[in-house]
Amino acid sequence: MNRKRMDKTEKLSFQLGEIPVVFDIPVMIATTVAFLVVLALSLLAARNLTMVPTGLQNFIEMIIDFTSGIVRTNMDEKTASRFYGFAFTLFVYVVVSNELGLMFNVVTSEGNHQNAYAWWKSPTADINAVFSLAIAITLFAHLLGVIKSPKLYLREYFKPYWWMFPLHIIDEVAKPLTHGMRLWANIFAGEVLVIVLLQMNWLFAGAPLMVWIGYSLFVGVVQAYVFTILAFIYLSQKISTHD
């Protein structure tokens, strides 16, 4: 049994001055695929819009309605309308990314098991990819808060008492950490269990595998929903720094 298969992926690395820059090739492939899928979906849906929606347009409109609802529960109508596109893209991209790894499993091995390489996995099952999203959203939220009113933004750190400042710093650091880790851990655990089940005898593991893949599909959607909701909760906390 190859224990390291999950982690063993082809890397592309080089030095940029002092900093090592490492690219994970399967994650890049999966990211590109998810990128193309989401782009194709939305472009196809927007290609010939009709007053009475049918098929794909109807489906995409349903999702837009859903994500816009998430935004509206966190912000007022006027601010919310600027984030509809972002919310839609975030949700659909995370859903597609979550489900990609469940589709199939591509492994190439050179000779023995120790040199087996995985070529296909969910981008969200990679902690770097997820953290880049979570950190980017957090930085975006902070940026919007500073742009809106630097004074109010800073004052938030000393509420309700000045000595709460360290706690606020911990809170701000913990937010992207848990935000990213929540998604990553769910998808990662799901994929690991799929791989573990795949390595067993199919007579013994076939039924649990089917059940688990079905459950993972469900979890992928729910986690994408939670990820989107949390992103907008963090954004609205920074934007609506009231008095």
Place this chain on the structure above:
Amino acid sequence: MEQLSMEQLNVIAGAIMITIAALAGGFGNAMVISRFIEGVARQPEARATLLVQAILGVALVEVIPIIAVAFGIMKVLNIL
């Protein structure tokens, strides 16, 4: 009794993490779902809203256990 290797210790550590995570997550989810069922029994018409809230609640409760499970799996597979 011979000395346990680092790899074996990692497996035991991962197993303990997964066990505790499963226990904690189970209790947390049980609380959420039991309250959800109580709510539905009291107000059957609010089922749809409560279901969304309950699934969201379960997903939020699951976080720390699932993170523990993920690290536990990494311990067991010896890749951390």
Place this chain on the structure above:
Amino acid sequence: MQFELGTMLFQLGAFVLLVLLVSKFGSRPIINMMKKRQDHIQQQITSAEESRKEAESLLQQQKEVLEQARLEAKEMIARAKRQKEKEAEEIILQAKIRADQLVKEATREIELEKEKALSQLRDQVGLLSVQLTSKLLEKEVSDVEQTKLVDRYLEQVGRVQ
């Protein structure tokens, strides 16, 4: 598991690009279309409401007209009935008057006839009595006596009558 700056940057770049592209070419036209549809539906609802109101008012009007027509018809029937009754009464009255008149005329005629008959009778009786007397007595009676006699008879006849 290691920190991979390249993966993060690639992911971030892809995501930002995706958000920009999808917002511009995907979701914005769809959201605009959804808004347009909502406006359209709103407008449809408003116009439907208006036409419903219009129809309702028309219906009310129609009902009023109908009610009025019914009242008129009722009145007409009543008037006709009344007139008929009046006419009938008039006819009866006229008939009565005419009958009375006829009766009166008849009575008068009878009276006249009676009178005529009586005077005739008186003349006849006078004549007859004179003839009878002259035949009975076979003698000339003076004019004075004759007249006296006649008068007496007449008186008698009058009494008899």
